[in-house]
Amino acid sequence: MFRFETLELVHWDYWQRLEVPLAAPIVTIVGANGSGKTTLLDALRTLLALECSGHGSRKRDYKRYVRRNGEDFAWLRAVVDNRRLPNQRRPFWPPHQEEQVTLACRIERKGGDWTRVYFLAPGDVAIERIEAEGTEYGVRDWRQLLHQAGLTPALARVLSLEQGQTDKLCELSGRELLDLVFQVFGDKETLDRYAEARAHQELVTAELKAMQGEESRLANELERFEQKVNRHLEWQALASERQELVAETRPRLEFHALNESIRGARRQLAATRRDWRRLRAELQACSDGQPSRRRAVQQAADARGAAETAEQAANAVLNQANAERTRWLTRLEERQRLLAAARVEGGDPLADQEALEAAEAERDALRLQLAAADAELKRVGELLHELAAGRRADPQDVCRFRAALDGAGIGxxxxxxxxxxxxxxxxxxxxxxxxxxxxxxxxxxxxxxxxxxxxxxxxxxxxxxxxxxxxxxxxxxxxxxxxxxxxxxxxxxxxxxxxxxxxxxxxxxxxxxxxxxxxxxxxxxxxxxxxxxxxxxxxxxxxxxxxxxLRERAEQLTNEANPLRARLRVVDARLAALRQRVLGSDARRDLAARAGEFAAAEDHLQRADEAHQDAARAALGTRQERQRCEEGLRSAQLAETALASQIAGLRSALPGLENLAGRREQAERLRRLRRQRRELPSAWQEAAGNQALAEQWGDARAIDRRIAEIERRFAQESWETDGTVVALRDNLRDSLQRQQREVGDRRRDNDMARAQTDAARSEYVKVLRHTASRYARNLRLLGEMAGVRVEVELPPLAAEEGALAQAALVVRFEFDAKGLMGMNDSDASGGQQVVKSLILLVGLMMEEAHPGGFVFIDEPFAHLDIMNIERVSAFLRATRAQYLLTTPVTHNIGVYDPASITLVTAKKRPDERWASRVGVLVRAPAAATAIAGDA
Known part of the structure; x- marks a missing residue:
């Protein structure tokens, strides 16, 4: 990895322009609290696109430093080495093969916010020429460039440790520490081969899955198009069937049905003609007999009228004889009353009064019974009269309701x-x-x-x-x-x-x-x-x-009323006698005075009885004759009605049998047949074929139902009417077959990639075991330098992915022979935590295959005593990495011992806009004296 040689700042925090040397293995930045030590490290972190330092919610960022001085831009520039590493590769190759390169960051205000861009230039290039000679990068591309130069995410994580948090490295878990070691010390070529094989396998697997998904999609699409083709073929079949039914089958069936209807109508018309002739003759015969029936009815009506006249005359004679007889009976009944009164004269007056009252009560009861019997007899007589006249005899409520219905026009x-x-x-x-x-x-x-x-x-x-x-x-x-x-x-x-x-x-x-x-x-x-x-x-x-x-009831009522009348006469005679005796009449004197009158009355009664009997016999004969005439009239009327009904039925049936409409329809059918014979092809008129169609379909209504069903299916169901679906289906089938072949080829490639991945993983595991062993050796060596016993438990690494995912590096420390403790043990003091973290950190820098690099450590000696400071300084000098350390001025001077360059910062004076320059102490190679300088 590369190292820093110089650092230049423009408008960074309160420094107007500052350039400091960094070309030393260990650079110590010393100053009072708030003098800018962490600000200087945050400049380097910003230049490397890392997070700035801070504590919790007070996390700093680069915008905090550039907006405090009131300027609209800031520059960060560093010159780093680009010498070949032991693996003969330069950190910034490609694109540069020079011994030095310049890294720069420009920060400026745009639209109210701060933005930053990065530049890489070959050699030592000043800020004024960096935009012209350098290559511009965004933040993401800049981080990728530094990662290729050796600034791995693991080192970037260490470089971004907060102020005073160097001891946090020992708080990593065993798995996190092992990942950090593998990222720093792993064999890059082996890792690249494994990553390439793994990526190839994953790519092929992903492509295979995608192709299999595409194959499934094509299969589903083919199935969907198969359904569409089936619906299209079914639609074609139904459309063809409908066309055939409409264009050929129905006309042929109608032609056949017309022929059959003509033949059937011809037979039916012949039969109805015969029936018509027969009914016409029968109607004529009935019509000829109708006058005689009418005459018979008239004769019967005349006979009934004469019988009724004779009956009325006989009844009049009977009534007269009955009145005459009653007159003489009444007179003789008066004689009987006088005789009864004469026999009972001289009786008890009180008993006579009681007998008179009893007789009057009996008379009243008899009169009530006779009134009820006479009323019912009158009602029955009225019903008999109505029925005898051929009229209805309904009760009064029925007659009233029917009259209301007739008045409202309700049939x-x-x-x-x-x-x-x-x-x-x-x-x-x-x-x-x-x-x-x-x-x-x-x-x-x-x-x-x-x-x-x-x-x-x-x-x-x-x-x-x-x-x-x-x-x-x-x-x-x-x-x-x-x-x-x-x-x-x-x-x-x-x-x-x-x-x-x-x-x-x-x-x-x-x-x-x-x-x-x-x-x-x-x-x-x-x-x-x-x-x-x-x-x-x-x-x-x-x-x-x-x-x-009704007749029987009338006779019964008459028979029941006669005894009541006779009894009533007896009671009336008795009442007359009792009244006379009560009134004191002389019955014997009246009998003697009227003896001749009563004798003549007996003679007249005998002759009246004979006349009454003769009149009653005559009235009975006339009544029987009248009843016989009524029966004859009824029979004649029924015969006339039956004949009239028969004539009406024959007359109503005769037009139907004459069937003029049927004959007109037959003529119309013949005209239609001739027209169809001219219009239809001769093959469609072939009788056997049309008969087969008739046996298949029955009649044209079945064809209409089938056509209606097809139309309904066309209207209600979804159909595919586009014929291109067949070609699309064939194309999909070809595509599916090609896809299946490609999937087979890709599957073979995937098997080959899996084999390569397995081989690369085995090589990778070997490297991991070797790296873990070397790191453990480095830790034990650093522990000996620091006077701390270090034990490392190597993970059981295997070629399985699961074993690699679960592997962890367990490190234990022993201070002053007080027993072993873990990396983040709660019994460790703050100074012991720092020592453990520094051992773990420095162990990452001792790999011979990846020498060099740089580390920012903010106040690493904050919790160390003098002895531990000396121990840490010794093994810091033993490493070949570049360290930038910060420390307060209050510490022991032993913290400056390992540093070749010491940068001294000072606080900004309140009355000045910019901070003072940073002092630089450079240790002479062969002397212990320091020379003061400034930048």
Missing amino acids: HTLLAERLEIADEGWASAVEAVLAPFADIVLLNDARQAEEAFVLGERLRYRHYLVPESVAVPPAGAGSLLEVLRLRGPVPEWLIGLLQRTQRVADAAAGARLPRGQDWVTRQGYLRERRGGRHAAPDLPRFGEARLAA
Whole structure:
């Protein structure tokens, strides 16, 4: 490594311009505290691009020194030697082979901040000519240049030790000390070979990984492009299929379908023509028979009118005979009252009053019963009259609600109007199930439901109002629906009720059915989920049974009312007698006075009874005749209605069978066929091929669905429509194959590099063992010079990377036979720490292969006594390195003994701008006298 010969400073701290000699092995810088000793060393550190000294947060830097004097620039210049080293290499070669070179640093203010640049020039070049003759460097390049000249990072670290921290070298760990030794003493050529081999291996490994990554990327890219190619080929296939379907398959299939439809329509038109002729003849026959049916209805209506007239006349005669008979009965009943009064005259008045009150109470009860019976008989008579006239006979609330619906224009029908019992034997069963629903209102249009519901709420209609109805499906075997005919749609829930209700002969048969099965007997006993009960109503609501039941009820009410009337007459006679006796009338006198009258009344009553019987027989005959005429009229009306329905059905079916629209469509199909025969190629009209297409696709709708599916896939899925992906895929495949070949070649190179690295590592380990041994020998030699026993434990170095990473150099010291201690032992005194650090430091400078170099040591004797100062001075002189030492003026004069040059600094006077010059003491080669000089 190089050494310093001179140092020149311009505007550095408070020195205006200063030049000092440094061409000596040991240079001591002495001065009072604050006189500039560390400032001089920091100038050298700045010139070498090292960190300045300092303590903790008070760390100094070069800007502190250049801004204190108020100038805008500063220069640092040093002349160093460039002589050949034992290895025949000059520190600054290339680029210079001169014996001396000049190092310089220019510091100037730019934009409010300080910047520095470095210069290297051959020979001893003054500051004024350095910019013209020297080469300019930045900080990073300058440090790299000095590193090549021998200023390793390890030495730079030692040179940057803070003031008074020389003893810190012994605080390094064993691993850090070993690294420092290897950096200072390692064989450069061996290290270069190892580093070159290692770098080559790492480079090849990195390239191999990169190439493998590129290979993986190409493989992934190829796979991605394979998918793109597959999507492109699939897109091409779908596009071709769509084109073929649209351009050829669909026209051929339409041509084939047109031919088939023409043949089928021809057969169908022929069949419908035959049916049309048959229906037309049947319609003509029915139309011819319609006048006779009308005449029969008219005749039956006339006969019913005549029967009604005769019945009315007979009833009038009967009523007159009945009134005559009643008149004579009343008179004879008066005689009976007089006779009763005559028999009871002279009775107890209190008992007669009680009997009168009891008779009046009985009379009132009889009148109430007769009024209820007469009211029901009147209602039943009205229903019979309405039904006999062919009109509906609904309850008042139903009539009122239906009138409101008709007024609002809401079409509707009652459930009873759509229901007909096909088997009257099951009428009671139907009544048991459907009687509660007879007055359900079914809307013709579900869109009018809201308006209908509003009316139902306003009129408080208690029966269901159903907007939605469905067509009646086929009836299940044995279900109640099987014995009904429903003329129109009904609610779906009603169909479900009828379907799940099974008809059984009796309750015993129903009990044998599975649990949960609904059933009903002929007599109307119903079993449902809530249980079983007799549900058939007393008065039927559906079919012909309703009319018969009403007639039977009218007769029953009449039979029940006659005994009540007879009893009422008896009670009235008794009341008259009791009233007369209570009032004191003379019944015997009245009987005697009216005896002739009562005798004549008996004769008249006998003749009135005979006339009444004759009139009753005549009225019964006319009533029976009227009923027979009504049945004949009903039969004639049903026959006429059936014939009219048949004629209407034939007339509605006849246009469909005539099928004029079908004939026009057939003509249009024939025109289209002729046009397609002209337009389509002859090969597309080949029947066998078109039949195969029809078997494959069915009809054109299947092709449309397939085309729609292709269009949907084109719209919804991602496709590759660019045909260049095939060429890109092929290029990627070729690139991947080339990459795979290159990866194989690189892998072979990597194996070769690994072998070279292993060989270089073995050589490196040998050098490390030798270097560690030499350093240990240097430490023991320095320890003997300092009177300190030094033991060094060499690391077990091996060729494995892990062993080298864990290796450490263990050094122990023994002072004054007090036992061994480690490098950073807590029992060591401050002076012992300095001695240990100096031994470790000086040991780095004793390597014969790398002689020379320089070391900055700030106050190395601060903690040493006189004996240790002498010991340290002795082995400092024994080394061949250049030392720049600082020491305060208060120390023992023994600190100057090893120095050839002593620089004396002084504090700046307060009244002066610049500091005084530095004194220089140069030791004569053969004398102990010093001469004073200044720079």
